[in-house]
Amino acid sequence: MELPDVQSSLPEVRINLTRVGVKNVQKLVEVARPGKRPVIFISNFDVFVDLPGSLKGANLSRNFEVIDDVLQQAIDGEVKVIEELCSAVARKLLDRHEYAERTEVRMQSQFMVRRETPISETSCHEVVNVHASAIAQRNDGSPIIRKSIGAEVTGMTACPCAQNIMKDHALHVLENLGVADDTINAFFEEVPMATHNQRGRGFLCIETDDDQH
Template sequence: MSHQLPDVQATGPEVTVGLSRVGVTGVDKLVKIARADKRPIVLMAEFEVYVDLPSWRKGIDMSRNMEVIDEILEEATREAAFRVEDVCGDAAERLLEKHDYTSRAQVSMEAEFVRREQTPATDRETQHTVDIVASATATEEGTREEIGARVVGMTVCPCSQGMSVARAKQKLEDLDVPEETITEFLDEIPQPGHSQRGHATLTVEAAGDPDVDLNDVIDVARDAMSARIYNMAKRPDEDHMTFESHSNAKFVEDCVRSMAEGVLERFDHLPDDAVITMAQSNDESIHQHNAHAERVVEMATLREEVNGD
């Protein structure tokens, strides 16, 4: 004799308060990303899956959530997708379809992505790692997808560099070096400043298909700092990075503003309601604290601010 198992989740809660997000985290899946005329990239991605919960329902169907996410991600593993954010979007839309009590479904993922590149001075092949972040939110109004990356680079503090310039100028004057020579020397040879490892985050969220290339996102974020850094570096590469970063000293605020310029230059096709998230965190080398700056802004506002409209 079989027994009907009770659906406790569908009963009413003792406290009738709705919940913004209920779901599962730490879901690991392999995802294939297709590339034209190349083998697909395989990522080990960690997913989070959420739906909203009305006040009249005790809980979500956790097993159904896992069933849906397994189904869509297993398909994504077999059939290579062209964009990781589309994988999130497909899953969010399926969640919305399968839950008649929810009005909002969210799927997000993170994965480590490895790119090959050449060292800046010795032109040797090396690799660098990037954290991909992608997400999607599906509602009855439609689906918005987000793609982005967290990258590491190098910054140099303009304030400490300015003090070094003043010290060098005073010493050269004491040595009776002509003013014209002092100016030329200081223009050509950047003076010391304390350097920091910087962490830049850039994401783009938009409805429909915004046509954002992940590689472009990575490049804009890396180039917003004082200099790129490289996993493998010979002495000429180290000299290149040191000189370049000290020639391009930036505060944490400057990095976010440089990112904003890069977004407008590389993603000018984005619609006005696309949401850009830009953040920079610097691991200070002469302080125990760190520095942080960020901006979340719609593309229309960003265009107005950068262009001075």
């Protein structure tokens, strides 16, 4: 007895879905570097395809090995640029899911950077979150792909508002004490004003077209 393919049947309510897929697929990605040891990224992938209103479900919802196979094929080859890895996966997903007009791949990894502390010059490691993504849109056999690469770091900053308030207060106190302007300026050059620390997150992302055919 042949079981019905429910997911390929016509739904009663036809609604297009922009993202159907899986999240947090963990993979080990090795990025080659000429003349150096490869860089190892422990990466999490989010992979999506769109679902037309003519289908009740995407076959990837019951067939995770399709996504896993596409990821593994790309990773098993020589990876030189991680955003190109994402675009390769996005291309292959269009080939494997003929109903999809759009695919999306997101990759998030952690990268350790060796640094030195600014004052004591002590060697340490800093964690940088690396983000890459690719979006592929079907276009008469030659998909249009937009890819991006970015990094996110966490740092400490000194609050400028509190610092200016303290400086303004100190200025008025010194002026009331009759301190000369040259001495006041020299004081501010030598003595930093008290303030409080703030944790800051900086993120920089560059987006480009994928010109690979």
